[in-house]
Amino acid sequence: MQVPFLNLRLHHEPIRAELRAAIEQVIDSSAFAGGSFVEQFEREFAQFCGAKHACGVGNGTDALWFALLALGVGPGDEVITVPSTFMATAEAITYCGARPVFVDIDEETYTMDASQLERAITPRTKAIIPVHLFGQMADMNAIIAVARKHGLPVVEDACQAHGAEYKSRPAGSVGDVGCFSFYPGKNLGALGEAGAAVTNNAELKKKMDVLRDHGQTKKYHHTVVGWNGRMDGIQGAVLSIKLTHLAGGNEKRREHARHYGKLLSGLDEIILPKEAADRTHVFHIYAIRVARRDDMIRALAQKGISCGIHYPIPVHLQEAYASLGLKSGSFPVAERCAEAFVSLPMYPELTHQQIETVALAVRTWVEESLVAV
Numbered sequence: 001m002q003v004p005f006l007n008l009r010l011h012h013e014p015i016r017a018e019l020r021a022a023i024e025q026v027i028d029s030s031a032f033a034g035g036s037f038v039e040q041f042e043r044e045f046a047q048f049c050g051a052k053h054a055c056g057v058g059n060g061t062d063a064l065w066f067a068l069l070a071l072g073v074g075p076g077d078e079v080i081t082v083p084s085t086f087m088a089t090a091e092a093i094t095y096c097g098a099r100p101v102f103v104d105i106d107e108e109t110y111t112m113d114a115s116q117l118e119r120a121i122t123p124r125t126k127a128i129i130p131v132h133l134f135g136q137m138a139d140m141n142a143i144i145a146v147a148r149k150h151g152l153p154v155v156e157d158a159c160q161a162h163g164a165e166y167k168s169r170p171a172g173s174v175g176d177v178g179c180f181s182f183y184p185g186k187n188l189g190a191l192g193e194a195g196a197a198v199t200n201n202a203e204l205k206k207k208m209d210v211l212r213d214h215g216q217t218k219k220y221h222h223t224v225v226g227w228n229g230r231m232d233g234i235q236g237a238v239l240s241i242k243l244t245h246l247a248g249g250n251e252k253r254r255e256h257a258r259h260y261g262k263l264l265s266g267l268d269e270i271i272l273p274k275e276a277a278d279r280t281h282v283f284h285i286y287a288i289r290v291a292r293r294d295d296m297i298r299a300l301a302q303k304g305i306s307c308g309i310h311y312p313i314p315v316h317l318q319e320a321y322a323s324l325g326l327k328s329g330s331f332p333v334a335e336r337c338a339e340a341f342v343s344l345p346m347y348p349e350l351t352h353q354q355i356e357t358v359a360l361a362v363r364t365w366v367e368e369s370l371v372a373v
């Protein structure tokens with residue numbers, strides 16, 4: 001049985017007619033760049049996140065960048081984040097002219113180790129970006145407590161955590177700004193590129209609105225140097241429809257995670273994802289940890305099962321950040337995890353049989369590779 005890593009075609013098939021009708025509405029109204037469909041989605045998404053405002057932008061990287069710019073981050077500043085993330089988190093910091101400073105992750109949740117945060121703060125620190133990796137929120141109360149003590153804003157990188165919760169509070173509205181990506185493979189994905197930043201702060205919302213629209217407060221009146229970072233109308237209309245299916249999709253992912261958990265339990269060679277007691281994990285990625293993971297990925301591929309690695313190289317060891325001078329060994333937990341992570345297929349449309357196929361292939365590999373040693 002083939003088990004692809006992701007199957008977007010299957011995801012869109014049941015809502016194809018709805019999506020097509022929405023796209024035609026946008027064509028009829030010509031609201032292509034920003035406009036009424038984006039505004040409607042902003043209202044709906046803000047409400048979904050329990051936030052007052054949302055700012056629809058071109059992608060998740062834009063959302064992070066505009067959030068930091070709106071908070072006044074600029075050259076000479078430092079922004080604290082984690083090395084276990086997608087490159088975009090650090091890129092947004094660098095594109096403000098600031099320097100990314102890293103804090104290692106917690107070995108259980110793979111999110112920022114709040115106990116190490118305070119020592120990373122310097123007089124240049126301007127903001128903190130916890131990353132809700134794989135769909136589980138970081139320990140926000142602990143992070144916000146340190147941030148408040150030092151008067152620092154917190155920007156949530158919620159690009160993998162649409163609908164996740166921390167102590168019953170939805171991702172995005174716990175920090176000062178929450179940034180989301182609607183890249184097609186995310187839990188809430190557009191039919192193309194899109195992103196949003198949500199906030200309860202009206203002033204930040206206004207600043208981000210201006211930044212994404214060339215710094216215009218009025219047509220051809222530019223108060224700051226901004227950028228073209230608008231969400232397009234077709235994505236807004238499509239996302240309004242897909243948002244109504246998000247909670248159901250997340251519930252399916254959680255069910256699949258429980259199923260994987262049962263079938264893979266009791267294997268000492270494998271570390272399964274853990275959901276913290278005060279959080280709701282939405283399993284954007286179902287990552288296990290295993291030694292000799294390349295072997296395992298190859299064995300599964302031979303059986304038609306596709307896996308991923310998120311991410312093979314932590315950000316501080318990327319060639320692009322060689323100038324930071326951070327050596328291997330600087331963030332041991334992030335580095336150890338990066339060497340062992342394997343992402344198993346995870347999406348709402350997976351069947352029970354597919355999950356059983358994957359789990360059986362993993363168990364078989366573990367047993368056979370033990371014999372081979």
Ligand SMILES: *Cc1c(COP(=O)(O)O)cnc(C)c1O
Nearest residue numbers: 059060061086088159160181183
């Ligand atoms: C996807 C992602 C981003 C970037 O989003 P884009 O829409 O691809 O720009 C940023 N951070 C994390 C953690 C992501 O997973």
